[in-house]
Amino acid sequence: xxxxxxxxxxxxxxxxxxxxxxxxxxxxxxxxxxxxxxxxxxxxxxxxxxxxxxxxxxxxxxxxxxxxxxxxxxxxxxxxxxxxxxxxxxxxxxxxxxxxxxxxxxxxxxxxxxxxxxxxxxxxxxxxxxxxxxxxxxxxxxxxxxxxxxxxxxxxxxxxxxxxxxxxxxxxxxxxxxxxxxxxxxxxxxxxxxxxxxxxxxxxxxxxxxxxxxxxxxxxxxxxxxxxxxxxxxxxxxxxxxxxxxxxxxxxxxxxxxxxxxxxxxxxxxxxxxxxxxxxxxxx
Amino acid sequence: xxxxxxxxxxxxxxxxxxxxxxxxxxxxxxxxxxxxxxxxxxxxxxxxxxxxxxxxxxxxxxxxxxxxxxxxxxxxxxxxxxxxxxxxxxxxxxxxxxxxxxxxxx
Numbered sequence: 001x002x003x004x005x006x007x008x009x010x011x012x013x014x015x016x017x018x019x020x021x022x023x024x025x026x027x028x029x030x031x032x033x034x035x036x037x038x039x040x041x042x043x044x045x046x047x048x049x050x051x052x053x054x055x056x057x058x059x060x061x062x063x064x065x066x067x068x069x070x071x072x073x074x075x076x077x078x079x080x081x082x083x084x085x086x087x088x089x090x091x092x093x094x095x096x097x098x099x100x101x102x103x104x105x106x107x108x109x110x111x112x113x114x115x116x117x118x119x120x121x122x123x124x125x126x127x128x129x130x131x132x133x134x135x136x137x138x139x140x141x142x143x144x145x146x147x148x149x150x151x152x153x154x155x156x157x158x159x160x161x162x163x164x165x166x167x168x169x170x171x172x173x174x175x176x177x178x179x180x181x182x183x184x185x186x187x188x189x190x191x192x193x194x195x196x197x198x199x200x201x202x203x204x205x206x207x208x209x210x211x212x213x214x215x216x217x218x219x220x221x222x223x224x225x226x227x228x229x230x231x232x233x234x235x236x237x238x239x240x241x242x243x244x245x246x247x248x249x250x251x252x253x254x255x256x257x258x259x260x261x262x263x264x265x266x267x268x269x270x271x272x273x274x275x276x277x278x279x280x281x282x283x284x
Numbered sequence: 285x286x287x288x289x290x291x292x293x294x295x296x297x298x299x300x301x302x303x304x305x306x307x308x309x310x311x312x313x314x315x316x317x318x319x320x321x322x323x324x325x326x327x328x329x330x331x332x333x334x335x336x337x338x339x340x341x342x343x344x345x346x347x348x349x350x351x352x353x354x355x356x357x358x359x360x361x362x363x364x365x366x367x368x369x370x371x372x373x374x375x376x377x378x379x380x381x382x383x384x385x386x387x388x389x390x
Contacts, residue, residue: 026301026385026386026387026388027295027297027385027386027387027388028383028384028385028386029291029295029383029384029385029386030382030383031287031291031380031381031382031383031384032380032381032382033287033380033381034378034379034380034381035287035305035379035380035381036379037287038286148312149312151312152311152312152313152379173359174359175359177310177358177359177361178310178311178312181310181361208359210362210369211359211360211361211362211369212359212360212361213345213361213362213369213370213371213373214361214369215369215370
């Protein structure tokens, strides 16, 4: 623990450390509350809902056009006979993706975000009113195509899968560290195009991912020629097995990269107040 | 803003003087953008004239292999001592409302 950032402050010594002297009728209140606590609260609610229905929820994120929907189409084709799958689609406009998923014979609900660049826990919660969860094994949430904002919002899902298509370049994990740090699995898509690209190296992409202290597995695939899909299906099935085993132990699954610093520094749940002026104490 | 208002109400404050938010680079939040969003959201409230300050926290990692704590870069979270990737983030992904300064009725 260090003295630089304040992470040596524990719940025990916090009141002593954080107390500041009042000046001119000004009260300083130490809060240390996560600013996204409202979203996180809703996310936990969603997760409890998913767990009650025993459905593994995967948050699929990538830049626009990396092949999220194509991956889902190929996945559904392979798994629709053995698993019950549904999809929540997030897009700024159009129901194109939902129609593509529905054409595969599985339920899909479109969240149109308008101008918002990401899904949040409340949007997903609203979508759940339109989608029956009972009997489902697997729910995909296809997030808005964006490598920035979706990474900051917990939706209540269990796993983060991030796609990187070969045309985007192998340095994307270094350019978008917040997103790729959150990946439980990185998929390299459109590998059928590799013969035409001399500047994409899967090894470099993996190294850039590992530089984020993320040891998530990497699977290369092409939805077009089907290469690599077996490995992806195996990963999905092992995740479902692991998730069901956790549920039996009354536990749930969470994306592997939790907000570690956040958890160390912010107080969970409701904030506590340490008023420093007598006036505030009287009112408390 | 809701959080600030709740706190102000709890403490029967007349005015919010200062709001201090701690932001880690890995939170994905840009301090300047949050500041401008804040000025819009507090218009017409008792926090209208509040000063909005952001404190940027350093990215620090603790290595699970060699036990050394080091300062890391946003896209290189490896241990700066041994180069291992089995590190735990100690600080750098926060978005925390740290302190609120309130003016009470005299």
